Every structure is written in C-alpha cells, then in structure tokens.
Amino acid sequence: MEKVMGAAKGSGAQAIHPGYGFLSENTEFAELCKREGIIFIGPPSSAIRDMGIKSTSKHIMSAAGVPIIEGYHGEDQSDEKLRAEAARIGYPVMIKAVRGGGGKGMRIAHSEAEFQDQLESARREARKSFNDDVMLVEKFVENPRHVEVQVFGDQHGNAVYLFERDCSVQRRHQKIIEEPGISPEVRKKLGEAAVRAAKAVNYVGAGTVEFIMDAQHNFYFMEMNTRLQVEHPVSEMITGTDLVEWQLRVAAGEKLPLAQEEIKLRGHSFEARIYAEDPNNGFLPGAGPLLHLSTPQSDEHTRIETGVRQGDEVSVHYDPMIAKLVVWGEDRAAALKKLRYCLRQYNIVGLSTNIDFLLHLSSHPEFKAGNVHTSFIAQHHAQLFPAPQAPSHQVVCQAALGLLLREQAHTQHFSAQSHDKYSPFASCTGRRVNILHKRNMTLQLGDSSESFVLPQIDDESFQVWGEVQTEGEVSFLHCCINGVLSRPKLVILDNTVHLFSMEGSAEVTVPVPKYLAGVTGAAAQGGAVAPMTGTIEKVLVKAGDKVQAGDALVVMIAMKMEHTIRAPKAGVIKKVLFKEGAQANRHAPLVELEEEEEA
Template structure:
C-alpha cells in the first residue's frame, strides 16, 4: 500500500478520499487554487500545494503543476477524484512516465471510453446492446444533418468526448436541428476541447440505470450491483439510489454481466461505471465512466464496501478480496445532491458566503459527504454542488423516510440552494411508488409555496423579529412569552412584495394579521426557535438572521427568506437586464442603438460551467452595453440599458 498520495481534486471528493486514506494510515497531499486556500480539503490533508489562480484551467487542470506537486511532496500515487483530470488519458500517461501511480484505469482504457463514438463501436463488438445512431468520423454539418434526417425525431445530440450533460441537446423537430448542432458543438468545444458529436435515437421515457464494476490488475472483475439515476435535470443527476427499484433478477444480472464484459473488452482496472438506458425490459449501452462516480456512496451503503479503499488496494497491485459470489446487496440507499442554485429562478447557480450551516445527525443510516463549512465562500468557478446526503434503510420506503428526515435537518443560509426542491421530490407519490424516468422532474415541476405555508413562515419571522428586538433593547437572556409585548406593526418583503404584519394580544394568544387574513396562535420564541400552535397542531421552526436585513425561516419541509422593506424592489427594477449571479460575460450579441424584440438573446453569461442567456424583457432600443466578452460581473450588476421612449421618439 502507498505511504503518501496526492488528491488532484477539491471539495467533497477530495475530503472523501482523505477520509479513507487516514483510516488506512496513508498520508495525504491536497492541491488548491486561490479560491480554495482555506477550503476544508486543504485543512484535512497532511500537506497542501498551491496550484494557481481560481480558474480550473489555470490550476486543477494543469497536469505539469499537479505532477510537480506530487514529486515535490514525495507522493507515490495520485487519486484524481471525479471531474477535472480524472478521465484525462494524457494525465494518466504523464503519471506513468514520472513513475507515479495513477489511482484509476490505464491511459489506453480511458482513451477507449473517452470518445463516446469509439466506445460505442467497442461495446457493439463486445455484444453490448446499442441504440440506433451515428457515431462516425464525418463531422461535417451536411453529414450530421443527413444522418439525423435518416434517424428521425426525437433525436439526441451528444458530445463525443462529453459528460455531465455538456454538449447535449434533444431535438423534437428537425427545424431545431441546425441550431441544436451549433449549440452542442460550441458547448462541447468549450467543455472538452473537442467539438465532435454523435447522434442517437431518443427514448422518450427511459430509466437511467448504471452498474458499478471493479477490476484488479490480475484481470478479475465483478459488478457491485446497480443504481437508478433517472431523476435528472438538464441531464445532470439529482437523486440516485441503489439498488434500482423494480428490476427483475434476470435484467439485473444481464446488465451486470454486460457491464463486466464491457470492462473486460478494454482490459479495465479499478472502479468504473457502465451506464444504460432502460426502455421497458430492454437496456442499451450509453457510456462508460472510467472513474469513481459522484453517487458511489449508495453502492457503499448497500454492499458495506469502501470503494476508495478498493481503489487504493487495486492501484497498489493487490487482487480483489471478494468474488462475485461473495458480494451481497442489503437494504436500500438513496442519495440527493445539494446544489448552490435557485429553483425559484430557473435553477441559476448561486455564489456567495455561507452565513449559517447545520448538518443532520450522522449515523450508520445517514451520511454526509461535503467539502464545505460555515463561512466558506462558494465560487462561481466550480461545479455548484455543496454536498451529498445519503440514507440507508431496510427497504426503499425506509431509506426515503430516513433521507427526508436528514434533509430536513440540513439548514444553510447565505445563498440559494435546492433543499426544498429535493424535499418536494422525495415526497412525490410517483417517486415513492418507484415510477421513475429521466423525464420525472419535467413532469413534476416545482410548485410555489401555498398560502398557508407562506403565512406561517411570515408570522414566525415577525414573532422572531419582535422578540429579538425586545431582547436587544432589554438585554434579556431568558425565553420570552411574545404575547406580553403586543401590539406591534411591522413590514417584510416576501418574494418582491411588501407584506404588512400586525401582532396583537387576544385571549392570551397572538393574533397575526397578514394581507391574506389572520392567524390566532399560541406562540413562544426561544433563541432561534419559534414554536406556534395552530388548530391544535404544534410546529417548530428555526429563524436565522442574515446580512442585509434578511431572515431565513426553516421548517421541516420548506423554507422562506423574508426581508425588511429596505430591500424591496420597485416595479421599475423588476425584469431589468441585470446579472442574476456572479459570472463571466462570454458573448455580447447586441450593440448600442440596436432595436430588439421581447425575448431576444442579448448576452451570454457563464457561471459554474453553465451558459445563461440574458434576454430582452421588452421591445426597445439598446442604449448602452456595460460589459464586453471576458468581463467579470457581480450578481445584480446592470448589463445593458434601454433608451427612454422619449429619446427614441
């Protein structure tokens, strides 16, 4: 086994690898950029080496710098994690040339699976079922259009070197084809340095099933059962579980054997994942990921195997300790990905400082994988995933219940996240019944908070704010009975609207008057906790004061941010052409003096590896463009302006 390894990654996967290495007595070396100099993975490692500026292309993707860091610290092996250099054959080859063990497959195996088109050809030879499509070398627009027309719609465009949904487009009408090809090529070139594409028939309601495989250097291979990753948004996984629900034993083992055959066809070693589309009882090869997957914890929880430990053992030359017959799948595990994104604003990435952070209680049934801590600044330079919450249960229903309870215990204030969206998905009857497909999230859109929940959250915020104000004034430390200090009139801004709230004492209860009506509550406030009893039901929430005169109210199944009126927006500001998040301007498509129609694309902003198009909120003439391609912008900054109607006249 190795005495010291370098982790060529950041965030939660770097912390995850460090955890197992420490368990095995292996020293660890972290690498970091300007943004990550105080990051958790840097603090947990035994040593840390600076790589460069925050941009990944100038730091984490610099092969020479990573290799130099390993040699400088005496690390004999490098674990690439996932993302960044994990599936870069040149990096694996560079490690070999410098006599540093790459903890992963060989460069030849990575290359074989790195091109989706070449991978599909190899898999077809190995007898793995394939979807009809085009994976050829002629990448001219004319050729791609001809092939697409022969395949017909619906059609999937994919980046040949892609992953994570980048360079992927679904075409439902051939009229969309030319624009879809151009967008997919542009995104593929930006993400992978290669604009080659492949085409496949699009299955309208498939499931996304993947099989975890493992091979040692002696040629022994096993599959560690399957995972369902069907719940996706923009082709990126949101909820994963193991084992995949509702599979017959025949399909399960046929997929497992096909996955092992896929690995054997390229002399694979280490951890890998073979991904399939399941259409009824027929499955088709999608791609093979030559690395550890983000969702590997669910496999670990149902098999009891530390996959990172297996990676380290196999990379050091040890054979697999278990055969296929020795492996068991016990219970069920479900994982959610917590992202810094705003579900109420088209899931735009969110960046900023984490003001307050609480995790659920960890146990043998609940696991948290993260690389963040309170006070961290979440940068727009990297993937917006904050953490993964994973729960195990004796059966699927118990696993879902355990995960829902754990997710309710996670509370983060400071930037938008998808906690409430995930809670909503976990409670969907179709999800609980296992009615899964890759279109599930589109078919179950985010719904706004109902009036009752909004009223209750605003009432709790008002009670908390009044009590805290009085506590400060009177310097009290004991719990307060809020009914003593009424009446009180105050106002909040809720979802861009002003909400006057009046608190009064009535029959030893609190009467809360809101724009939508009145609530009569038994209420108490103790520190951050507000307890209210409404219609014989007692509910407790937590209220966190944030910068800029904001309060975030956390209930078990939802949360709400309310602001003091100083933060309210005038109607003139709503819909303005402002930056919705911190990012980089990558393309400006209009000039001052140009006449635009409502909905016209004006500017493209990139943040956290995603493009976001700023569109015209109304017809008019552009007066000014305040930023150019390559400029950094902050959330809320004015990007463009219209000419006044008087000026146009």
C-alpha cells in the same frame, strides 16, 4: 498536472488518487504518472482513451456484444453531414460531445429547425469544458430511465459488478437523486453487460457503465466513466463495501476482495445532491456566502460529504454542488422516509439551494412509486413547482415572536450594562407613562404581508408565548401560538427571519422603507441583466435591433455552464453594454432595451 506531479514527487508519494474530477479521466495525466514511476489509482490510460472518446467506445461496445443505440460517430464533422445524419436517424436526436461528461456539451434537437442552434451551443460548451468540439449524433429515446452499473476490475483479469444506480431524475442532463431499483432479472443482464464492457478494454479499478433503458427494459450503452463517481456511496451502502479501499488494494496489485457471488445486495440507499442553485429560475447556478449552515447528524446510515462550512463563499468558478446527502434503509420506503427527514434538517441561509425542491420531488406520489424517467421533472413540473402560498398565521406569528424575543434579549443586554437597571434611561424600547404600549409590526412573506399590534389582545391579534432555545450553534423557537406547540429552527439575519420545520422552510422579511430601498433588478435597468457573475461568450444583438419578449440576447458562461439571456419584453436595443469575452458581475445590465414607439 505538472504542479500535482511536483507535489507528489516532493512529498515522496508512491501513488496519486485523482478523485472524481476531470483529472481522473485525463489520459495525459495517467501516462505522466506512469513515466514518472508513480502509481495512478485508476484504469490504464488506454482504457481512459478508448472509453473517453464516445465514438470509439461505441465501436468497442458493439464488438463486445453490448447493446448500443443507433447514431452517427463518424469523422466528418461538417454541419451538413451532421444535419443529414440527424435526418436519417430521425428526430428527436441527442447531440453529444465525444469527450463529454457531467452533462456538458449535450443538447436535444426535436426538429431540423432547432438542429443548427443546438449544435452550435453544444460545440461552444464542449470547447470550454473539454477543449474539443467533436460531436456525435444519436437517436434520442423519449422518457427513458438512466441506469448505471458500478464495475470493478483488477490486474489479474477479474471483473465484477456491484449492482446499479438509477440516475433518471435529472436537470440539465445532470443527476439529482440516485438509487438502486430494477428487477433481479434485469439487474443480472445489465450487470453482465457492464462486465463485458469493462473486460473489452482490460479495465482496472473502479468504473461506471451507463445505460439508457426503455419502458420494455431494453437497455443501450451510453458511455463509461473511467473513474470513481460522485454517487459511488450508494453502491457502498447497499453492498457494505469501501470502494476507495478496493481502489487502493487493486492499485497495489491485489486481487478483488470479493468474487461476484460473494457480493450481496442489502437494503436501499438514496443519494441527493445539494446544489447552490435556484430551481424556480431554471435551476440557475448560484453563488454567495453560507451565512448559516446546519446539517442532519451523520451516523452509520447517514453520510454527508461536503467541502464547505458556515461562513464559506460558494464561488462562480466551480460546479454548484456543495454537498452529497446519502441515506440507507432496510427497504425503499424506509430509505425514502429517512431521506426526507434529513433534507428537512439540512438548512442553508445566504444563497438559493435545491433543498426544498428535493423535498417536493421525494414527496411526489410517482416518485414514491418508483415511476421515474429522465423527463420526470418536465412531466410533473406543475406539482414540483407549486405556486407560492400565502403565509400561514402560524408562520407569521413565529417570525414576529422570534423578532420580539431577539429585541427582548438586546434590551436585557443593554439594561445589564447600566449602573441602575431600573432607570428609564436603561431601557432602549421607549418608556411610556400611563399608556399601553402598542407595538406595530408588519412582516412580508413573498407578495403577502401581515400587520400586528402587540401586545394588545383582541380579535385581530394573536396570543403567543415562547422562548429561544440554543443547542450548540443552532437556535430553536419553542413557542405556543393559539394553543399549537411548535419548535422551528430560527435564523435571524438583518431584517429577515428564516424558519425551518418538519413542514418545510419559510422566509419572512421586515419590509425596508421605500426611501431606504435601492432600485435594482431587470425592470429598473430597462433590459436584461446577468443572473450571476460570468463571461460573455456571445452577443447575439446590436444597437438598433428589434426584439420580441423571449428572444436570445446574450450567451454567458458561468459555473462551467452556458446560459442564454433573453429579452424580458419586446423593444429596440438601444445599447449593448458588454463585448464578447468580457466579465459581467451578477445583476449587471447587459443591454439597454427601449419599448418601440407606436407609429
């Protein structure tokens, strides 16, 4: 904080906009700005403090007539008291850090048997994220919708709401897709409750009041985020406002630009968060280089907010969100169609992302119908995570053609360097006399492989033609395979071909000979490995312990999240390779695990 303040004073700044990270909800920083005579573009520190402590905010909301859910928000933080309150409330319960946010320090206990482990896990994560492990316990509403309301207050006592954002589709209690979407009657009640919440703490600036809503449209206060949120562009799109401009005007002492009756709802908007993570591996956060990055074109109805570009490295030290894709349409169907179109244009190579998962999600019939809730992903897991399909002949042929055209381009470049381009020594493909050149090629896609003999044409091969077309920094493969025209985006890195089309993406690899391939992975290590670079938070086993497949071995902290590493098989721990507090690199073996000898 001192460095930020020093930079502000050194540059002669009159105000500081804290963004939407943890600093924006830091009471001490807001008070520091006030002491130094610099405007903090946000609410007063008293509002941040009152709404930042969840137990305090619940009492304030109850007094203001805002519905709250049953729970325990007391000072007694002993394990026995929290366990007793959970039993009184009735399982399942939500265990939450009172200073929590962003899905950190939250766990669900479905039974008393789970409670202690979930409590300890939530406390550890809360200490790491907020330096505070005080917890509250609340009744967990099964399959609710998570709906938040954008509010705005000024220094003259005025407050308005700019409609809602449905954030129900989540993983690890963090939002993936946001959109507006409730009936006008419920919208009015929800908005008025949110304004009461803001006025109860004399709120100034942009804020978000979050509610959970059951199937009967009963809603209950969850928390208030005393800042401009990541998903605020959805509200801007559907109201035609610039909320950052509003922040600056309000901070300068002006009244709100619009009264409540002047704020009109127009069209529909979606925001999809692009994460560096592996959805097929429990949404495990990832890190690595952005070897290729191409995005849809931004326009009046398409916004891309990002801080990375091709060639950058996504670090393990920060949140894995790398971009926000925001679209607008005249209605939900139009906006959803545009979202899917733009997701297909958003192509990344170098690390795992959730883009294909977002495509599956936005194409699901129940999502299209708007039937969403916070357990949506778990409920529709089979459809959202389909089994890998064998590669189509079309895809494999496209990959083969792309490789051949790249080889042809290299050959032409090599020949052009020769003084005699007709000389047999000017060719790098291998000159043959009186014999047909048969090119053997094997391509791997997942667990399936396809072999080719080119250019011989018979029943076992495919007739293909095409060319690589370059537009800016992006290459397209314009090709015809068995009479079918297509134009996928083409990225070739080392021995892997990446294809992106309107049907989705595919990754095809030229297999590396076994004598060149290194031995990696958990199986080779005989134990569990670190899924990413991180810090060993807790070691749960010791040498000589017997474990079953799925037993917890080690707890790691990476990308601000806690990850439990489990035994890949039953056996005996031969050796623990890391101590608590140590740093483990990605794919590093954490324990040596031996199969137990049969008696």
